[in-house]
Amino acid sequence: MRAYAAQRAALAVLQLAVLSVLVFVLTSLLPGDAADMRFTETLTPEQVASLRAQLGLDQPAIERFGHWVGNVLSGDLGTSLISGGPVLDIVKASVGATLVLTIATLAVVVPVAVALGILMGTRENGRLDRTITSITLALSAIPDFVIAVVLVAVFSLKLGWLPATWVGGDLLASPVLLVLPVGVLLGRTVCLLSRQVRAGTINALHADYVVQARRLGVPRRRLLLRHVLPNAAVPGVQELARTGDTLLGGVLVVEAIFAIPGFATALVDGVETRDLPVVQGLTLVLAVAALVINLGADLVCNRLVPRSELLR
Amino acid sequence: MKKPEAGQLAPSEPLVRVRGLAATAGPSILVDQVSFEVWAGQVTALVGASGSGKTTSALALLGEHGDRVVLRGSVEVDGEVVVDDDGPTEADVRGRVVAYMPQHPGSALNPARRIGAGLRELEKLHHPGRDVVPEALRAAQLPGDRKTLRRFPHQFSGGQRQRIALAQALTCRPRVLVLDEPSTGLDSITRLQLVGELRELAGEGLGILLLSHDLDLVRALAHHVVVLDAGQVVASGGSEVLPAGPELRVVHGSGRSAQPLLQATKLSARVRGQEPILREVDLSVLPGACLGVVGRSGSGKTTLARCLAGLHERYAGEITFDGKVLPVLRKRTAEQNRRVQYVWQEVRGSFDERRPVVDQVARTAERLRGFRPLEARDEAVAVLARLGVSAMVAARPPSRLSGGELQRAALARALLAEPDVLICDEITTALDEHGTGLVVELLQELKQQGTALVWISHDLGLVAAVADDLLVIDAGRIAEQGHPATVMSQPSSEVTRRLVRAARVGQDPPPPVPTTSSDTRSNLL
Amino acid sequence: GSAGDQAAAQPQQGGRLRAVFAGGGAKEVLDPHVQSLFVDIARHKAIYEKLVELGPDLKPVPRLAEKWEPDAQATTWRFTLRDVTWHNGKSLTTEDVLYSLARMADPSAPDRVAQSSLASLDLKRCRAVDKRTVELTLTAPNAEFPALLAGIGTQIVPDGFKDPTKPIGTGAFTYVSFEAGRSMVAKRYADYWDGVARIEELHLLSADAEARANAVQGGQAEYANDMTATFARTAEAGRTVKIVAAKGSTMQAFVMKTDRAPFDNPDVRMAFKLLVDRQRLVDVVLAGRGEVGNDLFGKGYQYYPDGLAQRERNLDEAKALLKKAGLVNKEIEIFTADASAGFVEAATLLAEQAGEAGVKLKVTTGSSQTYQKDLLSKGVIGSHRSGAMPIPQYFTDRLLSKSPFNVTQWRRPAFDAAFAAAQVLTDETARAAKYGELQKTVRDEGGVLAWGHPDYLIAVSSKVQGVEAVPPNTLDQGRFDKVWLA
């Protein structure tokens, strides 16, 4: 277990290191730099050039990267080249919105998907199973931007029941802001998750140990709760980790449509404005989150079913 | 539902009474007019070839049946009617009255639960407020300390897991224990321990229903024997109704004087990052001779065979064949490849599920002997027929063949190469007596034509009969080597002595049962 | 139009107004001298004021300066300050003005946007004449100097102003909070000199076009800036939203580089001006919400020459010119980007229309973020848009040899000289006449193909009153102290 943790940690450090270099190289490949982004009709090329010098963008790339690494190691994500504010603030602000959205989505998705999955699994190939499968499959086949456009048109513009955008809204005062974005994200996530839970349930139901427990007189309810569910949860937890990853990392479409100032928007903005420290910082935070989520999922699975392989 | 107290039953009444049990699945009849009884403190054995309906009959005791199977007749357990002419009744005898141990009990343990939790759960369900777990553990010969109870199933060895499953069954304090093929895959020593455990349980008043095609085991344990064939009872009574094993016509090796055909010197093998599995094994096989290899489970027999076959590449030492060094399979010439063949222990896994068996068998002749497809197929069909596998059966994909049929097909696949050395790894485990007879007969014939055999088996009697030379392996080393008759009658090493003595289960004279402490404890932490 | 409603309804006091502008994300700033986005401008307009502002026809009008007067050469200007107080209660002084001008032109801060336009200001010789008068001296005469003081990034800040995150201005609203890319909140300033604002609280929000549309329609905002024509069409079908349209306020154009083949050939430039179907572009790209352009900037502004004939499509003549230039069936790349609404659409349509004249135009889309800068160096013809500004400033910025944003690479010493000569004329009519001639030259020989003047569209919820239909960059655009909620 300790060896495993050490190995995982070493891999994570390596991943983060390689990732940072990669992100730096990738973004350096882009034409133009942050100073160019400031160019307007009112700023002369000379002004832009001296701005570039002020931002330190005239230094060689290696030097800038070294500087950045040094800062990060001392716990400082640097300052944005565009706004001049600390990157940490930008990361915090965007993570906040994304986190709220992710948590709200999962809070709806998990109970629904688990209930549906177990329902489908215990009635494998029955009418209910097929009906739910068809519905979730159909929902998951609609691209989220199509759902979003339609939901907004119907519920906000036509009926006027729900706010169509986060602009001008205060999340604390009006949590209804979350309804449409979560609704858009619901279809696919519920589908994926419930199908994993269903498969897990079916596998567990057919497993020798469940058959044997039943033969030794364990009643059905208890069988489902104590024998089937923990084993069925394993694929579900893995899928949940993937869903968490996706939600945290890139629901750009939803963010764009509902004007949610989240992670994906910040990342794409950062790339578009060549605000390297921001891109680096966001990627770093996201990668750490992904690593932590996956580690957590593995640990949970190992806790649920101790035999399950820790390292692939 | 009224349940008679255990003591109310007159001792003259059977615990289980099955009368005219029939099971049908659509048009096919799985079991017909089966009747038998199980008595408290006694062992009733259901024997019969594979597919004869043993499991189907036994599951009826729980009122269970396979998918789309219809039960009829009458099954009464401990005074409750479990099955009547309308099929299973409402009666619930599971666990509390009848505990069923499936064929591979290892996989019947929930990987997600500590074994203690599993046992306590059953205790609470069936005997709330009573402390029955320690008793069950003792009967299953498991330590009952907290540490053991807090472990997960995967932290036990295969043999231990079997005993945990037994302990679970015993925690229910059933009146009847049903055991489905409990001896498959056990070496003779472990099997002997099982006999002891079961005797003790019967002695405590448990009624046992034993399903097995291991006739020696049945002979050793059963008070009543019911012989099934194609779903019908063909005989019942005491152990005298058991069919006698066919006499094996054994011819011993001819070419005593010739050069050794296959020779291994100082063979050591290891798996990545582990202790060596084989240590400095020497052996040689003469043309037309048979080398028997025996040993406890996990002693390294298969590894030895795979080294010789060139499949296990991490070994030290030298293997020579026909006077020349024999490299690993990848580097063998086509001729060497053809002349040394191997039959897998795990046959099921060695066939491609998607192609008909006969095609896969015939491929050997095509690739190694240059036959054209049609010729090869004819040859394959002929060899399979000699082994008792019809062309119709062989034309199916492997998943639709029985274990025994597939085992013979694997043998045929190797034989089609006309090898000079044939390495057989447990090739009769899934065969009934008739099938074993066919296989032995064919191999004897080849032997006479000069083919050398390496024969690995748990069945000491069989090996002693067919081998010219016997190798006993223990923990990767050669424990003993010599003429089978000598080894069997005057074993010089401790392992051999115990293997030989234990192998006499069910044969007369009944063996004394020497169990050293290491047998039950060796696999514990 | 809002004029009628305004007359009818009695102005109401109080309430909160949420106005959404195109957001700039992290680019948004609080420093009034660094601004460049509409949202920044609106924000700073609420808090700060300039000495001079631009009227609806882009003509300078007095704000913090009550009046001004040049000397005969238009080199030294005297500005008389209004008696107003800062949000912290202090009075506006000449020191404040001099400090502000110095801060705008500070060469050590390269991001101050007014730096180049105020380069002619001779700061050392500027001085306070008395408590209410400052004398500003230029290095070269310029009769348009007041307009320069109305340009972007020329807000007056208090003397010693260092920390832009603690804004103190003289404007109608006092600062409460700001989050770049999201919102600014401000409260009305009770001592505002030009009439206390009617609304109590002002929220300036940032969002992209779709979110702006949804917000104003869904009731999350009462005012949305810079709307699309399609939105206007949709909104007019409903009752919740009104559209306030400033007719023909900006300019949509294609710019041809006059120093690069094939557009170094005046015939080719003229051919393109003739082959374009302006009405179709206006109908499709501007969805009919705009006026046809006449290859000139500033329709309806001060100094726009009247009486010029509208240039019409003439395919035959265009074809003849193209044939003469040997361009028939040749491929030319047109450089565009999704940098501004309608750019790519217009380029795509132009490609179709050029095809009808026998020239293949290949549309190349660049990065929207760097488009402005890329356009200076890349391509031979590209999409272009110009916001509202006084016509002389347009010349200075884009049509002189030294102009920083000379996208047509229009470099004519004679033209430069003529413009310089016109700019020193203190007589407005004489100046206007000179400007008119220069504009005619550009129209006939230059590289600007101005095909349309889109309406500037603002959407307001039906209860908002008092929003003026004026071009952007003028005093009443994005101004909230005269607006009220009915």
Next chain:
Amino acid sequence: MRARTPVAVSLLLVLIPLLVAVFGPLIPVDAAPGMPYERGAGHPLGTDGLGRDVLELLLVGGRTALGMAIGAVAIAYLAGGLIGLVAASTRHRWLDELLIRPLDVLMPLPSLLVISVVAVGWRASAVAITLAVAAVNVPTVARLVRAAALDAASSPVVEALRMQRESWIGIHLGYVGRAVLGPVAADLGTRITLAVFLVASVNFLGLGLSPTAPDWAVSISRNREGLLLQPWAVLAPAILLVAFTLGFNLLADRLVHRTRRMAEVPR
């Protein structure tokens, strides 16, 4: 009990958009350009925001919408599949490590970053976007193929085939390849729909093709403003896109179902 959606329906759902995408550009539609968001008047599905005929756009807009996604998945499988197969079948552990480890390291790289970098760096290039979407998929595909192939390549079947001196090709195409095919086929179904989503999202967000490109997703994106004026400009391409992904989802579901049933054959 065969009560899942009939194969014919799923196939139809997939085939209609596919056929439109492939053969649509060959069908001549002579519609004069109209005004933005017009209905009727010689335009059966009306016009879009640029006054173009929606039907005509629909016929030409599938090539990129589906082609880029299918191309990306094909490339991902070519590259990832090759890496996975080689990694699984090599006897050299270092080669396996060399091929697979870097992919592990790349796993947490947000795909959004890769795509936005490519989108910003190579503006409006269909090839670049296709490659980016493919690249994002390579690690997963490689791991999937490797796992499946590893299972097969280390099974006794392969040993038995080697014992029969079956050729390398015979073993790898005949057995390993076929064993991999099951999981791959199941994965392919979901992967293509995901790729269609991804490509469409990229185009929808304006990070991909030019905003005037005749592409279904671009049409949806660019015309959604006029949804209430002329819904077909949005709905028609959306319906085709959804039909394709829905059909593919249903087919994939069936396939998974079938492979699971095959694996459940009683032994």
